[in-house]
Amino acid sequence: MDQHHQLTATASAASAAVTLAKPLHCIVKLGGAAITCKNDFETINEENLNIVSSQLRQAMVSGPCHGMDWSRRPGSSEIPSAVDEFDDQSDSDSKKFIVVHGAGSFGHFQASKSGVHKGGLSRPLVKSGFVATRISVTSLNLEIVRALAKEGIPSIGLSPFSCGWSTRERNIAVADTSSVKKALDAGFVPVLHGDAVLDSLQTDVFGVYDRPPTETGATLLKEIAVREDGSWSVLKPELQDMSKQVEITVAAHDTTGGMVTKISEAAMIAKLGIDVYIVKAATDHSERALNGLLREQIPDDWLGTIIRLAK
Amino acid sequence: MDQHHQLTATASAASAAVTLAKPLHCIVKLGGAAITCKNDFETINEENLNIVSSQLRQAMVSGPCHGMDWSRRPGSSEIPSAVDEFDDQSDSDSKKFIVVHGAGSFGHFQASKSGVHKGGLSRPLVKSGFVATRISVTSLNLEIVRALAKEGIPSIGLSPFSCGWSTRERNIAVADTSSVKKALDAGFVPVLHGDAVLDSLQTDVFGVYDRPPTETGATLLKEIAVREDGSWSVLKPELQDMSKQVEITVAAHDTTGGMVTKISEAAMIAKLGIDVYIVKAATDHSERALNGLLREQIPDDWLGTIIRLAK
Numbered sequence: 162m163d164q165h166h167q168l169t170a171t172a173s174a175a176s177a178a179v180t181l182a183k184p185l186h187c188i189v190k191l192g193g194a195a196i197t198c199k200n201d202f203e204t205i206n207e208e209n210l211n212i213v214s215s216q217l218r219q220a221m222v223s224g225p226c227h228g229m230d231w232s233r234r235p236g237s238s239e240i241p242s243a244v245d246e247f248d249d250q251s252d253s254d255s256k257k258f259i260v261v262h263g264a265g266s267f268g269h270f271q272a273s274k275s276g277v278h279k280g281g282l283s284r285p286l287v288k289s290g291f292v293a294t295r296i297s298v299t300s301l302n303l304e305i306v307r308a309l310a311k312e313g314i315p316s317i318g319l320s321p322f323s324c325g326w327s328t329r330e331r332n333i334a335v336a337d338t339s340s341v342k343k344a345l346d347a348g349f350v351p352v353l354h355g356d357a358v359l360d361s362l363q364t365d366v367f368g369v370y371d372r373p374p375t376e377t378g379a380t381l382l383k384e385i386a387v388r389e390d391g392s393w394s395v396l397k398p399e400l401q402d403m404s405k406q407v408e409i410t411v412a413a414h415d416t417t418g419g420m421v422t423k424i425s426e427a428a429m430i431a432k433l434g435i436d437v438y439i440v441k442a443a444t445d446h447s448e449r450a451l452n453g454l455l456r457e458q459i460p461d462d463w464l465g466t467i468i469r470l471a472k
Numbered sequence: 473m474d475q476h477h478q479l480t481a482t483a484s485a486a487s488a489a490v491t492l493a494k495p496l497h498c499i500v501k502l503g504g505a506a507i508t509c510k511n512d513f514e515t516i517n518e519e520n521l522n523i524v525s526s527q528l529r530q531a532m533v534s535g536p537c538h539g540m541d542w543s544r545r546p547g548s549s550e551i552p553s554a555v556d557e558f559d560d561q562s563d564s565d566s567k568k569f570i571v572v573h574g575a576g577s578f579g580h581f582q583a584s585k586s587g588v589h590k591g592g593l594s595r596p597l598v599k600s601g602f603v604a605t606r607i608s609v610t611s612l613n614l615e616i617v618r619a620l621a622k623e624g625i626p627s628i629g630l631s632p633f634s635c636g637w638s639t640r641e642r643n644i645a646v647a648d649t650s651s652v653k654k655a656l657d658a659g660f661v662p663v664l665h666g667d668a669v670l671d672s673l674q675t676d677v678f679g680v681y682d683r684p685p686t687e688t689g690a691t692l693l694k695e696i697a698v699r700e701d702g703s704w705s706v707l708k709p710e711l712q713d714m715s716k717q718v719e720i721t722v723a724a725h726d727t728t729g730g731m732v733t734k735i736s737e738a739a740m741i742a743k744l745g746i747d748v749y750i751v752k753a754a755t756d757h758s759e760r761a762l763n764g765l766l767r768e769q770i771p772d773d774w775l776g777t778i779i780r781l782a783k
Binding site: 202203227228229230231232233234235236240267270271274282283285288289291292293295296297299300303306307310315316317318320347348349 | 513514538539540541542543544545546547551578581582585593594596599600602603604606607608610611614617618621626627628629631658659660
């Protein structure tokens with residue numbers, strides 16, 4: 162559960178995408194702070210999750226849509242009846258998506274109490290913490306899969322084994338990639354979860370800033386261009402050739418490694434030719450990004466960060 | 473989700489076991505009928521599951537044990553406090569186990585409504601059924617993992633991709649095996665789920681009978697010996713060289729394929745040198761089997777079926 166693993170879920174999803182039978186439309190990373198209530202232990206932000214699910218469904222599926230969660234809720238005796246409404250014709254046209262989500266108020270308590278992110282699985286506390294963290298994050302993953310499925314998105318939860326038990330991490334990453342690819346090729350939407358520890362450091366903001374967004378003078382970086390060698394510079398806002406300065410500012414303020422990690426992760430994906438949008442979930446801004454309305458031109462009233470290959 | 477897949481979870485778990493760093497003590501298959509309430513939609517048999525978890529913990533772990541489920545229950549605001557009680561010394565001695573469970577009243581409704589076990593994922597109903605079945609069975613898997621973890625068993629849920637989306641099923645089985653092996657080597661107890669369709673046909677009985685257990689004259693087969701070529705014969709009860717006759721009786725009554733599949737699956741595992749016990753969960757009989765008390769001699773008052781390599 163170190164920075165390497167934070168990268169794994171999204172980046173290995175991205176590398177799976179480049180060898181697909183049909184092209185991938187989008188990898189959506191849902192921040193933990195957007196889909197959970199950050200200060201309430203293991204509580205989902207139902208309102209945001211519903212809006213996110215609806216926006217995703219509209220961007221993915223054209224044509225009729227059917228609920229795919231036919232399970233009862235804990236404590237409810239109601240049996241779902243969605244099954245009878247089916248017009249069972251050939252598949253409606255749907256774009257290929259991967260969803261990756263953070264942990265927010267799930268997993269963090271268990272991970273930080275046990276120090277599982279520091280390794281040492283032979284210690285009982287760390288081992289217990291691994292089990293407890295995985296239970297918590299798996300519960301969240303299942304809830305997100307259910308919300309998407311209820312909306313009509315054919316979502317399949319896939320759990321990366323994101324820490325600890327193997328010394329051959331690369332092999333695990335490869336196995337995950339192949340599951341993601343198989344699910345995509347069969348027309349499903351893989352739903353992966355990221356890291357419980359780092360994720361909790363994030364804030365629910367509009368995009369990437371040059372310094373902590375709470376500081377005065379913090380500037381939202383709207384467009385970042387990545388070069389083949391992995392270096393990057395800010396295209397928007399125009400800074401009169403100050404992009405190097407911004408890089409230094411970002412690094413100087415990034416005590417937790419969160420922002421640099423985020424940009425590096427995005428740069429790895431952008432290098433594959435895949436545009437990355439970092440945007441506040443469940444807003445008009447995320448909706449426009451999902452529907453591909455920002456590819457040619459970024460409107461002045463759009464708030465978010467686009468990271469893509471330099472032209 | 474055909475018979476091939478019914479075999480996959482347990483048999484690939486067994487083949488993972490033979491290359492382990494430390495020997496595997498036991499693969500426990502929990503029947504769906506034992507751990508769920510068969511006639512109540514998606515309802516867990518809490519009482520049985522608690523007894524099963526306790527029996528497993530006693531068989532697995534010697535020394536102090538700590539709860540490993542630190543998540544809240546849906547609808548409850550209580551935050552678990554088990555974390556503070558830790559005596560964080562080196563790992564207590566624990567035996568290697570794999571748990572495989574059936575689906576019972578989970579998954580069956582979704583699978584049968586959609587016909588997902590017959591394939592045809594391009595049809596919307598089947599695709600939705602696949603998603604819905606997986607949600608249902610994953611929910612059950614998570615509940616079982618939580619029950620075991622609460623008892624102090626370091627359980628890790630692993631979801632075999634048991635149907636449909638790949639034409640190269642063997643590759644998937646290999647990937648699953650490697651996850652199972654990695655989890656075991658790191659000291660965890662992998663918890664896999666089996667098949668939602670076939671499982672629902674099973675009945676909660678003492679073991680394998682020569683005909684449906686509800687029929688008059690049905691005889692519990694207590695010991696079955698498997699030869700290297702995969703053929704098998706009944707050692708107990710002694711049938712005055714009638715074992716061939718029993719084989720015919722089993723086949724003749726096995727209209728659903730359930731019993732022959734069960735014996736074949738067990739025989740595949742027995743051929744690897746691993747003893748298979750088919751036994752009613754949460755009973756004194758299962759407890760004796762788990763604790764290895766039946767290896768040398770089978771007491772007359774023990775009810776169950778042992779399938780092992782002929783000596």
